[in-house]
Structure formats: C-alpha cells, structure tokens
Amino acid sequence: MKVLKFGGTSVGSVKSIMCLKRIVEKEAKKQSVIIVVSALGGITDKLLSTAQMALNGDESYKREFDAMVNRHHQMIDTIITDTTKRENLFNTVDALFEQLKSIYYGVYLIHDLSEKTQNAIVSYGERLSSNIVATLIKNACWFDARDFIKTEHKKNGKHILDSELTNSLVCETFKDLPRISVVPGFISKDKNTDETTNLGRGGSDYTAAIIAAALDAEVLEIWTDVDGFMTADPRIIQTAYTINELSYIEAMELCNFGAKVIYPPTIYPVCIKNIPIRVKNTFNPKNPGTIIKKEINNDTKAIKGISSISGTALITVTGLSMVGVIGVNRRIFTALANNGISVFMVSQASSENSTSIGMKESDSEAAVNVLNEEFAKEIETGAMFPMRAEKGLATIAVVGENMKHVPGIAGKLFGTLGRSGISVIACAQGASETNISFVINGMYLRKSLNVLHDSFFLSEYNVLNLFICGVGTVGSKLIEQIRSQHDELKQNRRLQLNVVGIASSHNAIFDREGIDLDTYKEQLVQSEITDTETLRREVIGMNIFNSVFVDCTASKDVSALYQDFLEHNISVIAANKIAASSDYESYIKLKQTALAKGVKFRFETNVGAGLPIIGTINDLRNSGDKILKIEAVLSGTLNFIFNELSENVPFSEAVRRAKEQGYSEPDPRIDLSGIDVIRKLIILTREAGYKAEQDNVEKKLFIPESFFNGSLDDFWKHLPMLDDEFEQKRKRLEAQNKRWRFVAKMEMGNTSVELTTVEKGHPFYNLEGSNNIVMLTTERYKEYPMLIQGYGAGASVTAAGVFANIMSIANI
Template structure:
C-alpha cells in the first residue's frame, strides 16, 4: 500500500487536480490519497474569522473570495454537467453553513477555539468533496471518525492507539482506492471538530501510513524536496537526495518547512520511508527519507543547513544556581505548563546560567512565567532578572556523517569567525547530528552563505568582489576575470562573483553578480552617486560573505576606508600604494587587523607589478631568514627612459615616449620625482621587518626642483634644457661601458634612492625596457643574493598580479 499526500498548491485549481489525477493513475497498488485545503484557504479562513470576531464588515469580502475560489474550481473541473450541478449543490451547502458560522461570530464578537477549529476544517472538507468528483472511482472515508485527539495545553494531539485501531477497522471493508481529508480530527471525549495544527495534512498521511503498514509515504507539494539551505537566501542551494529520519527531523525542527515535523514520528517506528516529491515535476527524484538515508554513501560532512529567523534567547543566570539541584527542572516545568516550546538549550559548565531559545511570539510570556517561578530567588539576589535577547536567528547544521568526522565544530566556528559573525550561544547533542547556534538576525544571510560555501554544499566556492577603479589596471583585471571565469569554475569550482564596481563618482551594487560583458553600460545607466564613504557603507551594509575589496585606483581617500572594511571581515587586495606606504602606525594597524580578523590585506602589485617580490620576502622571513639588504630598480618608467636615451633620442623625448607607451603617469613628473620609488622602497623595507617612514628615505634626484613647478605645458617646454647634460653623461657612460639606473637601496638602517652608474658585471646592467629587478641579501642568501627580475610596469601585468592576490584568497589547489 502507498499513502500519497497532496498539498494545497498541488490541488489548488482544476488543472492541478487533473495533474494529480494523472500522477495517481500510474499507481498499481492499494492507495490512500490525503488532500489539503486549496492554496491559501486556511489562511483566508483564519483572517475572515478574526475580522468577523472584531465586528469588521470586511470579513464579508474575504468570505466572498473564499466562495469564488471554490466555485471557480467547480466550474472548470473535468466532469460531466450533471455531476457538476450535483457537486455545486453540495459545495453551496457547505459554504452556506460556513457563512452562518461567520455571521454568528460577527454578531457576538467572539471567536472561541472550538469555533475556530470548526471554521478551518471547512477548507479540507470543501477540497476533499470537490476532488472526490474528479476521482470518481475513489471512496471517501470520513476522517473525523478515524483520527481522535486528546487536548493538552490548548493543543490537540492524536491518540495513536485509538486512531490506528479505527483506521485499520475502516479499511477492512474499503476499496483499494481511498480519498481522505487531511488536517481534520475530532476530540475522543466530546466528538467536537479539532485539527492537527499547521501542516496537519502531512501528519494525517503519516498516521494512515503507520496504521496500515504502508510501503511508502509520499508527500507531494510545490518543492523539489529538502534543500541544502533556504533557496531564497542561497541561490545555489540544491536538493538533498537522501536523509535519515533523524536528519530530516532536525532540519524540520529548525525551520525547514518541507514537511510538518510530527509527520516523521509515526512512520519512523514502522521504518516506512518517506519520499518528498514535486507535483509539478513528477519525474524529479525528490528527497528519500529512511533509517539509513544512504548516509554512508555520501561524502558530505553535513547534509543541510536550517534556520529559525524569529528567535529569542532567554537566560536564567545567577551564582545561586550553582550546585542547586532542580533549577532546570523548574525552568522547563514552568515553560511546559504554559505551552511554550524550547528548541535550543545551552548551559554553562559552571551551572550559573542556562540559556534557552524560543520563538519570538513566546518570548514575553516565557520571561513572565520564569520570573514568577523564580520570584523569591530574584528578590534575594541569588538569581538575576531573566535576560531576554531579541532580533536573533538560530542556525543548525545537520548530518549523520558529522559523527564520523573530527573537527566539524572547529571548522564551523572558524567559518563564522572569518565572516565576522559572533556566536551568542550554541548547543550540540551527544549524537553529533546537529550543531545549533544563535547569532544576530542581521548576519543570518551571511552565515548561511558562508557555511554553505565552506562545507562544500555549494557547487562552487564563491568570492564576492568589489572592484574600485576601472581604468587601465581595473579594466584589464575585469577582462581577465571575465575570460578566466569558465576555467576557474570548471577546474577549481571557484566562482568570482563581481558584486560591486565603482569609478569616479558612480557605483553599482548587485548581490547576484554584475554581467561583465556590459558592466560599463550598466554602471552608466544604473549606477548610483558614490564617494569613498558611500562606497564603504554600501559594501558593509550588503553584509555579503567571502567579500574582497579590490582597489585599482591611486586614491588616498579610497585607501582610507580599508580599516573600516577590514574591521567588518572584508579582505582587501590593492594596487594602490598609498596605504602600505602611509604612516607606519596606519600600515601596521591594517596588518594587525588582517591577522586578528583572519582575513587578507594583500598588495603584491605595489612593488614590481606582477613580480612575486613581497610574497617571496614574506616566505623568507616566515621561514626564519632575515633580510639585511635590498637593492632594486623599481620604476619601470625610469628604467625605460634610461634604456631609451640614445644618440638620436634625447632625454626629453625619452620621457615623452614613456608617456606615449603608457609606462609613465599622464603627468610624468610623478615618476621623475622619484616619489613612486620612495613609496615602493618604504613598503619593501617594512615588509622586510623594519620600521621606516617616507621622510626617512634619502632622495638623490636627477631633475632639479624648478622643473616640477608650474603647469605640465611649462614642464614640456623646459625639460629640453636638460637634454645636453644627459647626452654628455650618456656619451661618457657609453665609453666606460656603463648604464644609468635609478636604484632604491636599504642597508644597515638606511634607505636611499638615486641614480647609480652600473658596470657590465653588475646584475642591473642588462635590465631591458621597463623591467624591474630586486636583489635581496639575507642571512642565508648572503654570498649569492636572491634576484627577482621581470616586467615591472604595464596595466596587464599589474592586473594579473592583482588577480593572483585574489586567487590566493580562495586558497585553491
């Protein structure tokens, strides 16, 4: 025998009823079909009841909508006209009864629980009646005569022994095709209409399956099955193919609304599997729930993540609780007497505090009853006033495989820590199937995404990038990301999701990701006014997981928001040299923030564009080596100029060619001043482990200060005056087989930059074009220093260096 339950959406229209009929027509064994009220009807019945009880005439409008919804289905149902007329009479009779009840509630302005239960029962009574005409070969059983309930704390619970007996007796003489209304029951003592609560149709189906020893219970709705997380929050959440009963129960108890939690209990003891199916995708496999759930076949450490967003945490605390037997008994007894359900308990090992998680709707009542219970202890000061924390969320990670995998809790809390999310309370049962924790509600989305990503429940690991500056470097970076995205996703399961782009005074944010094929158009058309402060606030308020801020500007104001971003656990990758070369206190504060927050502050491209200079130095130092001397040619622009000067190309023209070739800044005086090299030397020296400021660097410049005054036009007009001087020097060096190099140097606590003449035996002699070179002398590499050499300028190589820093954050192999 098979029991199949169809939800309100599944039977919410004549077309949907026909679809259900097609699904069940393929069943070749005895079958029980349990149906819910039509979609939204239960909610409308409750709303209409409240309006009528309040004396609000608008209840009549709500009731008309209920009538119209059912009449529409009757009119469109695929049955003969005589049958339709007969059905219409029976439906109208039920609707008239319902109308009279509403009128009575309206007149006396009172809605008792008994009346409310009777009103909502009409949803299933109407839907079952209508569906029975479409399923003409099915026998209807009156569920009110089969499922009997007891009442406790205002809630109706089925008497399983009696209900099972009544169901089995009813089926002794029934047909092999039975239709049953879900949700409805009756009190075993009074015979009055009761119900099994929200989602009670699932429960009805499970009770029937258990009583009849069915082969399987199928729950058909409008979802594909249990999801690895809430798909409204996590776009790439996927269907969980199999679960154990325990896993499914844990997920249901913590907010997964796939099935009504009590549904699992009746079939669990009979080992009757449950299959969750989508009525509108009948060929999809859905989720299979059983005792083993094929857990051992799954490699996933956790199966899914569930959450309760409307959580409150209540804490009973006081030194008077330590060593006192029965305190927790009193807590839970007081709550149980008032029908308050607790879904999380966390107790300190010192016994001086117990925290419990409850729904927001129960929070104030829970505080009141606990303060009444401990009134004497509170007045004596042995127990503090009951503490209530609101606007919280409770998250649970669930999976049987957790018990076989060490370090799950460590990985969970590390993941949350990296995202800057503090855990307020946590609980883990000895079975290790569920780890639950409480956080601030505002971090729920971020927490769910971080965990989903970290535990490989997502198809891809995601990095969410905010890119500021889309000029030569930023533009090249975005193009490289666009081209590499398919390869990274295919080979490394890494998705680089650009969620923010800004330039000048415009910014564009999109949590789902910006289309990089036409981002400039989108930025122009949809961008909002921006500034560094607006940018900072926008990124922080997006509250997105695995966030990386990428600065491709040379802006000082932009660099000033790094600290605020990093304090919110947002990593920073920057080609902007301002921050790392700023005041040493600021530099070290950013480094320390990254270390404390377990995030990244990466600026490899600050020196040598795409050359692995800083990473190499860090590796040397981290391995215990000590850098004692640095010598480097760090300006691709200046190296290009001194390599280009010749008999036919004077100094001034070489500067012009550097600008035209894109090696220099639009204003080449920035390069000629040597300040760019000063900043780079400061950064390298700091990364070598020494405290130095820009003012500490001795500058031996080769262009007199007067050439830096005035306009850029005046500079171009006057710079020719130095051509003859440099030509004389060039000729002399040529005869001596030497070259000019602008060298940055650190040694014995001294930093300096300036022109240096190098001979043929010097490693800097053959440095071509705009290349950079750095020679690092350490305690280990002393006699033969380490040399790193290569392209040190150009937008594409700088962008590639930034890209490399981004990839390093993903930690892919």
C-alpha cells in the first residue's frame, strides 16, 4: 500500500489535476493507494484574506467569495464529464459553499474572527478539493480526515496531534482498505470539543505521513511541482540540481531551514517506522525525484544541500552576570516558549556572557519585550544589558551527514565567505556535524548561496563572473576569445566564464545571468550613456559572487575604481598600466587591499603583453631570490619601428606602419615619448621589491620635446622632418654592425631609459619585429642572467595574457 500526497499546485489547474488522475490510476493497478490532497493552489490564502476583508467590514469580501465559487465550478464543469456525477458533485460543493458563506457573513456582522472560526474557514479548501478529486477518479472512496485525525489543545494555544488516538482511529477507518481512498489533508478535529482544527500550513504532508505510519505503508510519496529536493533554491542558483537521495536527518535539517519541499513534522512519523519518502513532480512523473530514507549507500558527498531563511532577526542576551550562573538559558527559552515564540538557532560564547538566538523577524519585537520583562531586575541593576533585535538578516544552513567525516569543512566554508567579503554575525554547529548554520546580513544572501554552492562543488560548473571594461582592440579580442572558448571550458574544465557586464567609453550593459557575446555590440549601441561613477555603482551594486573586473582601457578614471572594487571583494585584472605605475603609495595600497580581502589584483600584461615576466619575477622573489638588475626592451612598438627602419623605410613611415598594424597606441606619441616604457620599468622595479616613482627615472629620449606639443595632426605633419637625421645615423650604425634598442634598466633600484646601440652578439641584437626581451640578473642568476623573450605587443597576445590572468583566478 502507498500513500500519495498531492499539493496545491497538483490540483490547481485542469492540466495538473488530470496529471494527478493518470498517476493515481496507474498506481492503483498495482496496489491500494490512499490519496491525500491539499486545497486548490492559492485557495487557502484566499480563504484567509477574504475572512480579513469580512472582519474589516469590507463588502468586497462577497466578490472574493464568488470568485472562489466560480473557480471550483469551472474546474468541475471542465473535468467531470459524467452528468450524474457532475450534478451530485455540484450539490456537495454548493452545500459546502453555503456553509462557508454563512460563516463569512457572521464575521462581517459581528466583526469578530476567532481562532475557532478561522480554523473552520480554512478547512473548506481541502474539503472542496478532495471531493472533486474523489469524483474525478473512478471508484475512489472519500474519507473525512476529521473523523480520524485528532488534536488536543495545549496551554500555549496551539493544537497538537494526539498520536495514540489518531493511530488507533486511522487503523480502524482503513481496516477494509479500498483500492483508491481520497482524504483531505491539513484538517483535523479537537478530541474533546469536536471543533475543526488543523495541522498547520503544510499540514497536508503531515496528514499523509500520519496515515502512512499508522498503516505501515510501503512508501510515502509527496507529489509537488519540483523534481525533488534541490541542492539550493533554484530561483537564486541556476546551477542547483536535484538531490537523488537524502537521509531523514538531512531532509529534516533542510526543511527546518527554508527548503519548502516538505512540511518538517512530516518526516518524524515515517522515520520511526523506517518508511521511505519519495518526492516527485506531478508535471514530470518520469523523473525519479528524491528518495528519503534511513541510510544512504555509497554516499561520498560531504555537503548535500544549502538552505536559507530570509527575514531573520538576532537577539543577543548579554551581561557579565551570566558568566557561570546556572539557569539563565532555561529562563530565556522558558519565557519564549510560554509566549509561543519559536527559536531556530542558538549561538553561545564559551565565556557564557552572551547568548544569541535567531528567530523570524515577525517574532522579534514580542521576544524583546518578553526577555526584557523576564530579566527586568538584572537590567535595572546593570548586571545585564537591555535586549535588542538586529533585523534585516538571513540564516544559511549547510547540510550533510558526511560533514562529520571530512576535516576542515567549517574552515573552508568561512574562508570562502570571507574572500567574498561576507561577514558571519553568528554561527552554530551541533556535535553531530550534520548542520552548520550561520547568520549574515540579508543583503548578501544571494551572493553567499551562490559562492557556497559553487565552492563546495554542488554546482556543475565553477563560475567566474566577469565585468569587462573597454571594447577596443584588446577588449574585443578578449571577448572573442572568451566566446570561442566558452563551451570547451565548460566541457573540459567544468568552468563557466559568465560575462555579466561590458562597458565601452560611453555605454555599458549589465546582466547578472550573463550577456550574449554574439550580440553584445548591438546591445551596447542601444544601451544608455554611462560614466565611471555609474560603472562603479553597477559593478559593486550587482553584489555577485566570484566577480572579476577586467580593465582593457588606458583610462586613468577607470583605474581609479580599482581600490573600491578590491575593497568590495571584486578581483581586478588590468591591461591598463596606470594603476600599477601610479604613485607608490597607491600601488602598495592596492596590493595590500587585495591581500587583506583575499582577492586578486593581476596585471601581468602591463609588461610584455602575454609574456610571463611579472609572474617570473614574483616566483623568483617568493623562492627567496633577489633581483639585482633588470635590462629590457619593453616596447614592442619601438622595437618594431627600429627594426623596420631601412634605406627604403624612413622613420616617419616606420611609425605610421606601427600605428596601422596595431602595435602602437592610437596616439603614437605615448610610445615615442617613452612614457609607456617608463611605466613598465616602474612596475617591474616595484615587483622586484624596490620603491620607485616615474619622476625618478633617468630619461634619455630621441624625439625633440616640440613634437609632443600641439595636435596629433600636427605631429604627423612634422614627423617627416626627422627622417634625414635618422637615416644618416642608421647608415653609420649599419656600417659598425650595430643596432638601435630602446632599453629600460634597473640596477639596485636605480632606473633609466634610453635609446642605445647594441653590438652583434648582444642578447638584444637579434630581437625581431615587435618582440620584447627581459634580462634578469639575480643572486642565483648572476653569471648567466635569465632571459624572457617573445611577442610583446599586439591586441591578440595582450588579450591572451589577460585571458591567462582570468584562468589563474578561476583555478584558485
């Protein structure tokens, strides 16, 4: 025998109720089944809200009542085709509605809505729906749950199930079990007064569990509108997926902390009888769903699911008089219990001078009053502080029975939150280690759930959320590389690069679910004009987990945003050289902030585009080596220009070719002035462990200062004036078998840049095209310096270097 419970969504529409019919009839061919049904979806809320309207003397309650009648009538007209059955059902339903109408009218007249009356009103939802289902399914027998589900009234005003009497009555009622039985869920009767009561919102699950346990059912099936328990709330975490198996304890923990798949009291009755629970989807019956049972075989996952409760309040009971005093906690919880206030989390300091209790925000004001009254004498003498509620919080529970077998789970959990800039306000973990619960600021709930889900490999993919600023040559190449590699990374690396923001110099688009990289250019054109302040506000305001800001601009204003981003736990990858080469104090602050926040500030492409220069220097220093001297050709643009010079290619033409082939900046004067090389040298000097400023670099340039004044058009107009001088010098060098190289040099912290000549045999002599070369002399590499050489300019290699930085963050 099976017990099948169908929730409100399973009887909420014609489509769903016909699915229910097919499921039941298929199961009934194999064995006897008892069907427990909830009210039509939304009807319980409608019954309550209509009662409030009547209580307030609002005559529109009649319109709401008529709408409920019409909904049930339309359902019957659509699904019941047999004329006689339909007529009999209408008589039954209309008789119930006449009773309900009279109750509403009484509430309207006397402006009173007692608990007894309210319980009677909400009972009609299940009574109506169960009669419809019993008529729809052929040969089904209807039973009134109030005849065998009995409650008793407790001092705190709540109705509690009388388990012994209920079990006896259930067994008596179903001793001659029909093939198909239909029972309204949720409703019950007081064993002493015979008044209609209920088992609480979600109580239909409980009804089904009570029946299943009493009759030793083979299985209890909960049919709802999801495929089962999910690893997290799929409305928040897109990568959440169905959990195949859960233990009773794991399911209970998840239910208690916000997973609304099953009403928590449902689990206990079937657990003690070792009856499995299967959660299935009415709209997807072929899916196996989630099975809940005593033991899970071959279970290797430490974490099963993450659940949460928003609208949490935290009350801290604190005072020096609590230390070592026996009975303080008893007084706290007795006072709250006597006033019907439920606590779902407790955290106490080992010093015993404070106890923090988590509860619903709606209960917090009453709880503060109760506790202030309970400890009034202690507060008056100063031995304890007045209670206050901290609101706007959220509680998260990480659940899994295997956590007890895996060391370091709590450390990983809190470390992951810390790196994302999320502070834990209070936490609690039982000795069983099945549940680690903690309270955070409610504004970080979405971010916390995502980062934890991703970190503990509950997600199918590791997700990195990217904001890309700059869609010029480098930025557009980077976006294309991400687009082309997207599927391969997901398949082979289980990595999803999610571009959630793209900004140009004037426009920006943002989408936390991910931007379509095939159409981003069109989206940018159609987006609103933006500025750096808007960019800062949008990136920080998205408050998204595992986020990385990628700067592919040369903008000083954009680089000024890095500090704010790092402070908000957003990693920064910069192709932009300005920040790392700005004043030394700002550079150090960026590095220290990234270290303190546990995020990354990466700028490998600032020097050498895709060459591993900065990374190599860092590796040498981290291994204990000391950088003594750096000699480098750092401008791919200048190297290209001086390699292009020939009898047939004058200086001005070589500069123009560098511009046309994308090696130089849009304004080549930035390259020719040596500013770009100076910035790179400063960055390398700092990464080598020395304090350096741009103003202290000794400069020996090769272009007269006058060429850097005026407009860019003036520059191109006057540039050919230098061709003859460069050609004469070039011929002399050629005769001497020498070549020009613009060399940056650092020796023990002293820096210089100059256009110099190198002889044949020098490591820089045969440097081709736009290549860069760096020669590192260290304490270990003193006699034979280390050489790093390769392409040092170009949008594609720079974009590839930025991509490598992104991947290095993804692999942490």
